[in-house]
Amino acid sequence: LGLPIIPPKAPQRRASRRIRVGDVPVGGGSPVSVQTMTTTTTADVDATLRQIAEVTAAGCDIVRVAVPSRDDADALPAIVAKSPLPVVADIHFQPRYVFAAIDAGCAAVRVNPGNIKRFDDRVADIAKAASAAKVPIRIGVNAGSLDPRLLAKHGAATPEALVESALWECSLFEEHGFQDLKIAVKHHDPMTMVTANRLLAAACHYPLHLGVTEAGPAFQGAIKSAVAFGILLAEGIGDTIRVSLSAPPVEQVKAGTHILQSLGLRPRQLEIVSCPGCGRLQVDIHKLAAQVQAAFDGFPHPLRVAVMGCVVNGPGEAREADLGVSCGNGKGQIFVHGEVVRTVPEHRVVDTLVEEALRLTELPPPE
Ligand code: SF4
Numbered sequence: 001l002g003l004p005i006i007p008p009k010a011p012q013r014r015a016s017r018r019i020r021v022g023d024v025p026v027g028g029g030s031p032v033s034v035q036t037m038t039t040t041t042t043a044d045v046d047a048t049l050r051q052i053a054e055v056t057a058a059g060c061d062i063v064r065v066a067v068p069s070r071d072d073a074d075a076l077p078a079i080v081a082k083s084p085l086p087v088v089a090d091i092h093f094q095p096r097y098v099f100a101a102i103d104a105g106c107a108a109v110r111v112n113p114g115n116i117k118r119f120d121d122r123v124a125d126i127a128k129a130a131s132a133a134k135v136p137i138r139i140g141v142n143a144g145s146l147d148p149r150l151l152a153k154h155g156a157a158t159p160e161a162l163v164e165s166a167l168w169e170c171s172l173f174e175e176h177g178f179q180d181l182k183i184a185v186k187h188h189d190p191m192t193m194v195t196a197n198r199l200l201a202a203a204c205h206y207p208l209h210l211g212v213t214e215a216g217p218a219f220q221g222a223i224k225s226a227v228a229f230g231i232l233l234a235e236g237i238g239d240t241i242r243v244s245l246s247a248p249p250v251e252q253v254k255a256g257t258h259i260l261q262s263l264g265l266r267p268r269q270l271e272i273v274s275c276p277g278c279g280r281l282q283v284d285i286h287k288l289a290a291q292v293q294a295a296f297d298g299f300p301h302p303l304r305v306a307v308m309g310c311v312v313n314g315p316g317e318a319r320e321a322d323l324g325v326s327c328g329n330g331k332g333q334i335f336v337h338g339e340v341v342r343t344v345p346e347h348r349v350v351d352t353l354v355e356e357a358l359r360l361t362e363l364p365p366p367e
Contacts, residue, residue, distance in 0.1 A: 022086025022107030027207025
């Protein structure tokens with residue numbers, strides 16, 4: 001058609017100040033990192049460390065733990081000592097836990113000034129302690145806990161209100177010469193969150209943490225987050241992300257890594273390319289795709305595996321796949337790089353794909 005060929009490329013990132021969250025650089029062109037929060041009681045050190053191990057295996061870069069009580073604060077040293085990921089302490093209401101978290105060796109502290117009483121009076125001490133320990137502070141502004149004065153001024157948690165709140169809170173730290181800040185302005189509405197982050201990106205140089213808060217159950221929440229993060233990250237805005245889902249933290253991390261892979265901001269892992277099905281369908285494609293996905297879960301090679309519901313268009317539609325299957329008449333044609341190499345009965349399809357994947361990658365069979 002004579003259309004220009006535009007090669008895909010990773011977005012040009014916004015220039016932001018670089019901070020370090022433990023050994024993970026954030027901002028200043030560093031890779032976009034994926035975060036999640038544990039759902040265990042933080043004081044239950046073993047359970048919390050088990051969950052941190054799970055999210056680490058799923059590709060998480062930074063983990064946040066809630067610190068609502070003294071027991072939780074007391075557990076921080078043991079968690080920090082054994083966590084393979086930098087630990088961010090999430091503090092609401094109780095500024096004294098900020099100091100406990102810094103003393104415990106946490107890699108960063110998240111505070112929500114909107115719900116810490118007389119926060120202005122405590123900033124100097126927090127800035128001093130954080131500065132001495134080289135611990136960055138994440139300022140989190142949520143629509144639900146916006147300063148009442150700003151709520152009254154703007155009439156609602158508008159993007160402008162969220163940004164004004166965040167910048168005012170940054171200024172409190174700046175007055176004490178502290179700039180190792182990261183900002184998150186969150187809203188449950190993706191487009192409000194997008195507008196707020198665009199405004200914030202233009203108004204300051206701090207790294208930004210992206211989140212659509214209370215995004216909902218897994219399916220809805222992943223879509224809302226993908227839409228918002230996709231827009232912002234494609235514009236180069238955003239330095240860390242968290243997909244907030246009413247689902248286990250591992251699912252949040254998987255959703256976050258998929259979003260980054262889709263944008264070319266993280267190397268692609270194994271990918272299942274499966275057809276949606278149509279009137280030519282000759283197999284239960286939904287079931288087969290799920291079985292293939294389960295069989296390849298954790299496969300340590302970025303293969304593209306196609307699962308196609310008929311032999312008419314299968315290999316052709318999946319030409320860019322490394323290997324795949326086209327189904328029909330109770331059989332599966334197994335193809336490698338577009339060439340049919342074997343035909344097997346339907347019940348052998350999944351195992352055969354794994355065999356061919358191991359052959360292609362020269363990996364040993366699993367124990
Ligand atoms: Fe339809 Fe076959 Fe294409 Fe699947 S591969 S969408 S069944 S034509």
